[in-house]
Amino acid sequence: MPETSTAKILTTESGAPVADNQxxxxxxxxxPVLIQDQQLIEKLARFNRERIPERVVHARGSGAYGYFEVTDDVTPYTRANFLNTVGKRTEVFLRFSTVAGNLGAGDAVRDPRGFALKFYTEEGNYDLVGNNTPVFFIKDPIKFPDFIHSQKRDPFTGVQEADNVWDYWSYSPESLHQITWLFGDRGIPASYRHMNGYGSHTYQWVAADGAAYWVKYHFKTNQGVRSLDAGQAAELVGQDADSHQRDLHQAIERGIFPSWTVHVQLMPVAEAADYRFNPFDLTKVWPHADYPLHKIGRLVLNRNPDNVFAEVEQAAFSPNNFVPGIGPSPDKMLQGRLFAYADAHRYRLGVNHTQLSVNAPRATTAQNYGRDGLGAANTAGRAKNYEPNSYDGPRQTDQALAAPTAVHGWTGTHAALAHAKDDDFFQAGELYRLMSDGEKERLIANLAGSIGSVGRDDVVERVLPFFHAADADYGRRLQAAVEAIRNADEA
Incomplete structure (x- = not known):
C-alpha cells in the first residue's frame, strides 16, 4: 500500500486541488496559454488586486499588539469599564507611522509620528488617535487638506518642495509651536520605542456621579527618549529605509517588550471657559503647573502581527470610537477627525472594514443592524435588519456615553472665542526658552537649512517675523542663519 501523505494540498480559492503550480x-x-487554466487566471487576477489605496496621510506605518494595565485608581474621574480596577489589563493594538511619506518611504525622516491606539474593551473598541507631539500645525479641520497638500509631492515636480511647505506655513502662524517641535532635537526619533506618545487632542471623561473633566493623554516611553540629528538620519535612511519597522519587530521577537507609562491631565469642565487660552486649541499645550500629570497605567507591546498587510495596513482607527465614560470635546480638529478617519477607512477598506480581525471587537460582540455591502459577512444570519422590532433584536441603552456639552449662538463660520493668552507665538517661545544652548543651536541649524532652501524671497520674508514674535533671540539667530545661507548661495 502507498504511504499516506500528511503534506497539505494546494487548492484553488474554491477549494479544488491544484495539479501543477509551476x-x-x-x-x-x-x-498559446489557455484561458481555461483556472489556477493561472485566479493567481493573476488576485495579484492585480493585491494593493488597496494607501492612506493619504500616515501611509508608512508599523504596529504591534500588547496590553494596557491600570496602575492607579481613576474611578473618581471616569466610569470607563476598562479603567475601573487597578491591575486590570486590556488588549491593545498600536500603529506607529510617519505623516507625509508614502507607503514605501523611509522611516528615519523629520516628520511627526502617528501614535494610534486601539483598546479592545468589554464595552467595545476605544480608539485613541494621536501623535508623538502634544500639538499640531493647525487648529481647524477645514485647513487640513491644504496643509497636507503643501507637505506632499508637488503636482508639477513630483517631489516635496520647500517652497510649498514654507509658503503654506507663512500663512499659518499657528503652526509655529509644532514647527519648533519638529525642527528641534525630537524631530527625528531614533526608533518608535524611543519616543513619547500623546493623545494630542482634548477629550472628555465622565465619572459615575456625572462629574465631567476635559482630559489629555501622555505616554512616556520607558526606554528613554532617543533621537537622531539630521546627519545620522540621512545616513540611516540610506542604509536601511525600514529602520523603525525592523527595530520594533526585532525587539519584540527577542522578548524586549517596549513600554510606556501613561498619564493624563484633567481639567474640570467648568474651568475651560475662563482658562487663559482656548484649552481645545490643538496648537497649544496645558502647562503642567496648571494641570499636573496623573499616572494611570502602563502600555506594553509584546506581540508582532502575523501578517503586516492584514493587521497593520488594514488596521482602521477612528477617534469617534468611544466607550461609556469617554467622549469628544469641542476641539475643532478632533471634531473634523470624528468624520474624516472613519470615512477614509470606508473608502480604503470598504464599509465592512470593522469586521476585519484587527478592527473587530475582541472582548465583546458587535450587535447592530448593519448588513450587506462589499465584503459583508452578515453574521446575523436570518435576524431582522431593522429597528425597532418585536423579534428580540438589540436595543438602545438610553444611557449616553459622555456628558452633554452646552452650545449657544448663531450658526456660521466662527473663529474661536478669544481667551486672554490666545496668540500663535507665546508657547513656541516658551518651548524655545526651555531648550539648552545645544538644543537651540541644532534647532536654528535645522530651521535655517530648510528655510534657506526656499527659492522665493517673499515666502522667507513672510515667515521669519513669526520667530521674532515668539522670542527675540529665536528670531534674531534664525534670521542671521538664514541670511548667511542665502547670501552664500548667491555668491
Whole structure:
C-alpha cells in the first residue's frame, strides 16, 4: 500500500486541488496559454488586486499588539469599564507611522509620528488617535487638506518642495509651536520605542456621579527618549529605509517588550471657559503647573502581527470610537477627525472594514443592524435588519456615553472665542526658552537649512517675523542663519 501523505494540498480559492503550480496550461507544447487554466487566471487576477489605496496621510506605518494595565485608581474621574480596577489589563493594538511619506518611504525622516491606539474593551473598541507631539500645525479641520497638500509631492515636480511647505506655513502662524517641535532635537526619533506618545487632542471623561473633566493623554516611553540629528538620519535612511519597522519587530521577537507609562491631565469642565487660552486649541499645550500629570497605567507591546498587510495596513482607527465614560470635546480638529478617519477607512477598506480581525471587537460582540455591502459577512444570519422590532433584536441603552456639552449662538463660520493668552507665538517661545544652548543651536541649524532652501524671497520674508514674535533671540539667530545661507548661495 502507498504511504499516506500528511503534506497539505494546494487548492484553488474554491477549494479544488491544484495539479501543477509551476506550468501554465497550453494548447500543445510551445502553444498559446489557455484561458481555461483556472489556477493561472485566479493567481493573476488576485495579484492585480493585491494593493488597496494607501492612506493619504500616515501611509508608512508599523504596529504591534500588547496590553494596557491600570496602575492607579481613576474611578473618581471616569466610569470607563476598562479603567475601573487597578491591575486590570486590556488588549491593545498600536500603529506607529510617519505623516507625509508614502507607503514605501523611509522611516528615519523629520516628520511627526502617528501614535494610534486601539483598546479592545468589554464595552467595545476605544480608539485613541494621536501623535508623538502634544500639538499640531493647525487648529481647524477645514485647513487640513491644504496643509497636507503643501507637505506632499508637488503636482508639477513630483517631489516635496520647500517652497510649498514654507509658503503654506507663512500663512499659518499657528503652526509655529509644532514647527519648533519638529525642527528641534525630537524631530527625528531614533526608533518608535524611543519616543513619547500623546493623545494630542482634548477629550472628555465622565465619572459615575456625572462629574465631567476635559482630559489629555501622555505616554512616556520607558526606554528613554532617543533621537537622531539630521546627519545620522540621512545616513540611516540610506542604509536601511525600514529602520523603525525592523527595530520594533526585532525587539519584540527577542522578548524586549517596549513600554510606556501613561498619564493624563484633567481639567474640570467648568474651568475651560475662563482658562487663559482656548484649552481645545490643538496648537497649544496645558502647562503642567496648571494641570499636573496623573499616572494611570502602563502600555506594553509584546506581540508582532502575523501578517503586516492584514493587521497593520488594514488596521482602521477612528477617534469617534468611544466607550461609556469617554467622549469628544469641542476641539475643532478632533471634531473634523470624528468624520474624516472613519470615512477614509470606508473608502480604503470598504464599509465592512470593522469586521476585519484587527478592527473587530475582541472582548465583546458587535450587535447592530448593519448588513450587506462589499465584503459583508452578515453574521446575523436570518435576524431582522431593522429597528425597532418585536423579534428580540438589540436595543438602545438610553444611557449616553459622555456628558452633554452646552452650545449657544448663531450658526456660521466662527473663529474661536478669544481667551486672554490666545496668540500663535507665546508657547513656541516658551518651548524655545526651555531648550539648552545645544538644543537651540541644532534647532536654528535645522530651521535655517530648510528655510534657506526656499527659492522665493517673499515666502522667507513672510515667515521669519513669526520667530521674532515668539522670542527675540529665536528670531534674531534664525534670521542671521538664514541670511548667511542665502547670501552664500548667491555668491
Amino acid at each position: 506550468n501554465s496550461a497550453q494548447a500543445g507544447i510551445g502553444g
